[in-house]
Amino acid sequence: MKFISLALLFSLLILLQGCSSTHESSHQYALESYYHDEHFTRVNDLPAVESLFALSVSDITSVRNDLNRARLSKSSNVMRHQWLANYINAQDGGFRYADNLTRSASDTFGDREGNCLSLVLLTAAIAQELDIRVEYQEIDIPPVWDKQGGFYLVNGHINLKLLPQERGNVLNVSAGAIQIDFLPERAMQGYDKRRVSQSMVASMFYNNVAAEALVQGEYDKAYGLLKLSLQQDNQFLPAINTLAVLYRYRGLNAEAEALYKLALNINPDDMNALYNYAIILAEQDRLDEWAGVHKVLELARIRNPYYYYGMAQQAYFDKEYQAALNWYQRAIDKADYRHEFYFGLSRTYWATGDERRAEANMKKALALTNDSNNKRRYQSKLHAIQGHD
Structure with missing residues (x-):
């Protein structure tokens, strides 16, 4: 997925x-x-x-x-x-x-x-x-x-x-x-x-x-x-x-x-209905109505920590490490309990040569996850960081 x-x-x-x-x-x-x-x-x-x-x-x-x-x-x-x-x-x-x-x-x-x-x-x-x-x-x-x-x-x-x-x-x-x-x-x-x-x-x-x-x-x-x-x-x-x-x-x-409109009457904050409704409005050049819906969609996007996480991931894989650090930090500001945000921050710091911050954030990721597979993965990465000369 x-x-x-x-x-x-x-x-x-x-x-x-x-x-x-x-x-x-x-x-x-x-x-x-x-x-x-x-x-x-x-x-x-x-x-x-x-x-x-x-x-x-x-x-x-x-x-x-x-x-x-x-x-x-x-x-x-x-x-x-x-x-x-x-x-x-x-x-x-x-x-x-x-x-x-x-x-x-x-x-x-x-x-x-x-x-x-x-x-x-x-x-x-x-x-x-x-x-x-x-x-x-x-x-x-x-x-x-x-x-x-x-x-x-x-x-x-x-x-x-x-x-x-x-x-x-x-x-x-x-x-x-x-x-x-x-x-x-x-x-x-x-x-x-x-x-x-x-x-x-x-x-x-x-x-x-x-x-x-x-x-x-x-x-x-x-x-x-x-x-x-x-x-x-x-x-x-x-x-x-x-x-x-x-x-x-x-x-x-x-x-x-x-x-x-029925879906939005049931739940005015339903993002899927809003998104698809906005497509219809744009196709029909109903721009004033579209602008109102689009404003709600934009507010929802910027409140979502995974929007920033997705931007960080893209920047990391594009090797734009400073941008990735900024996006990961913004994701953490929204949801400081998510282990994968700290893992991303750690590997980005590692890519920039900042081993101290890489280690600190890997420890944070390890402490936050309850899943055994993630624990093994993060522990392995932490050992690699700590064992690096």
């Missing part, structure tokens, strides 16, 4: 849960007038919502056989949610994170890999079969950008918790909830989390596969999937935005604009 600049021109923005982030609202919205079936052909073989979290009989048998084998081993006293956490993350025969297509639980089980939303669906499906309670969480990570065809895709993040089961109506407090996260390199420090419902997770799934269909030019399929997404949660802003993008690709500009 690639981070790219927020200063995007002439391309449409789609928010994915391949992981994603959105805000839940307490209001409900009637969307029937925003659908335009007359412009699309009905697609009949779309996945039903109950199939998203379902496993086949053979899948369930395989899982239960593995659980029974574990119960016969020395670790037979391990609680079910602990066993499932180990099973999903097992190094040998487990499931691999692969940031590509979104899959249902059953497809993910068969392929043994999936993006974070696919793996969340799989974990939840297995938990359901084993009577393990789950909680879904959206994580407000900085956006991860990808470009496919004429689209910029913005990826967020979702994970889940496995909750300990009750024994004889008594909750086993000693065995706490276990967070299952398929992107361990992302330290969660400083990020807001919020619980979301299973219906919203289903909305995320349909929006993801609709975006994938849209990228492939399968407009009728994308339309059907987006209606399914909004049937699960009719205030789900990413799906409203994707539907508006689809309308634009079908030449339905007025219909797209109506959806962007």
